[in-house]
Amino acid sequence: MSSTWHILGAGSLGSLWACRLARAGKAVRLILRDPQRLASYQHAGGLTLVEQDLPRHYAIPAETFDTPGPIHRLLVACKAYDAAPAVLRLAPRLVAGAEVVLLQNGLGSQDEVAEQVPHVRCLFASSTEGAFREQDWRVRFAGHGFNWLGDPCNPSVAACFDDLGDAGIPAQWSTDILTRLWRKLALNCAINPLTVLHDCRNGGLLEHLAEVGALCDELSGLLQRCGQPQAAEDLHEEVERVIVATAANYSSMYQDVRHGRRTEIHYLLGHACRAAARHGAPVPRLERLHQRLVDNLTARGLPGA
Ligand code: NAD
Ligand code: KPL
Numbered sequence: 001m002s003s004t005w006h007i008l009g010a011g012s013l014g015s016l017w018a019c020r021l022a023r024a025g026k027a028v029r030l031i032l033r034d035p036q037r038l039a040s041y042q043h044a045g046g047l048t049l050v051e052q053d054l055p056r057h058y059a060i061p062a063e064t065f066d067t068p069g070p071i072h073r074l075l076v077a078c079k080a081y082d083a084a085p086a087v088l089r090l091a092p093r094l095v096a097g098a099e100v101v102l103l104q105n106g107l108g109s110q111d112e113v114a115e116q117v118p119h120v121r122c123l124f125a126s127s128t129e130g131a132f133r134e135q136d137w138r139v140r141f142a143g144h145g146f147n148w149l150g151d152p153c154n155p156s157v158a159a160c161f162d163d164l165g166d167a168g169i170p171a172q173w174s175t176d177i178l179t180r181l182w183r184k185l186a187l188n189c190a191i192n193p194l195t196v197l198h199d200c201r202n203g204g205l206l207e208h209l210a211e212v213g214a215l216c217d218e219l220s221g222l223l224q225r226c227g228q229p230q231a232a233e234d235l236h237e238e239v240e241r242v243i244v245a246t247a248a249n250y251s252s253m254y255q256d257v258r259h260g261r262r263t264e265i266h267y268l269l270g271h272a273c274r275a276a277a278r279h280g281a282p283v284p285r286l287e288r289l290h291q292r293l294v295d296n297l298t299a300r301g302l303p304g305a
Helices: 012-023 035-044 080-093 109-116 161-166 177-197 202-225 235-245 252-258 269-279 284-299
Strands: 005-008 028-032 047-051 054-058 062-064 071-076 094-102 121-127 130-135 138-143 147-150 171-173
Touching: 005 012, 005 080, 012 028, 012 047, 012 054, 012 071, 012 130, 012 138, 028 035, 035 062, 071 080, 080 094, 080 109, 094 109, 109 121, 121 177, 147 161, 147 177, 161 171, 177 202, 177 235, 177 252, 177 269, 177 284, 202 235, 202 269, 202 284, 269 284
Parallel strands: 005 028, 005 071, 028 062, 047 138, 071 094, 094 121, 147 171
Antiparallel strands: 047 054, 121 147, 130 138
16 A cells, blocks of 8 residues: 555645645645646645744645546545545545545534445544635644544554654544544534624623523433433533633634635534434424524525535
């Protein structure tokens, strides 16, 4: 198996991972959307990663979907709604047993990808690192955090995992990655939609703690019904802790909406509501919240899914 990392999605997190892997001497290749994007990238001459105000340039090679050649190791770093269609285009190049790391927030997109490429090993990731694009091909590392990777179908550590340590990417192999993803999803469901609806920073929810608490109760019940009791433990307390600790920040969903970008609602609140329906769990508050958010997004001309 080749150890070259192909990176699909040269946005915020994709660039952050690509630059760290490349500077550790790992072979990295970016997969760009089309020849126009490739030309724009080649004109820039590489990616720039800004860390602690210091920009550094990385001349990482790039290609498009149509470039021939097998892929053994793929990092999927696009948004949840783009992941499955993008991976499908690469399916013919992915060798049997290739390792595919899925960086998407929320749940649902990982299964969509796995359905498209049953011949590869999908590794689910949950990241608390923060990065954003300052301009095309230039990304700022904004918040140190951590990454958990795991495979819900196979507890053995993936071969690609050692590269992360070598590259200084803080990560742990997790045998309960679904629990981690559910917990993060629940936190995001309790905080992010309300920040959009109340048009506030995370700290603004301190004025709506009853509403937050009622959502946490429903989310905890849902997690139990979905066989994720650990993800439900002390959820309400952690949500309040996160609201206080990130009081000055705008949630990721708030920022998407503010910049007129499509949100990942389908893989967050949408996933929670679909899971509730499948398990026959009544979640009237989550459903009402989902409807209010869809209405709000639609009124702004943004997709409600
Ligand atoms: P982003 O929008 O900055 O980057 C996504 C990139 O994928 C873009 O450059 C886009 O052009 C590219 N892309 C989309 N479809 C493509 C295709 N078909 N072919 C090639 N490229 C394609 O997104 P991001 O912020 O890096 O987020 C990626 C995922 O990571 C999301 O699910 C997000 O929720 C999650 N996440 C992000 C952060 C963060 O700080 N940015 C933190 C934690 C989790
Ligand atoms: O992850 C977050 C986000 O903004 O997406 C936090 C800060 C936890 C709020 O849900």
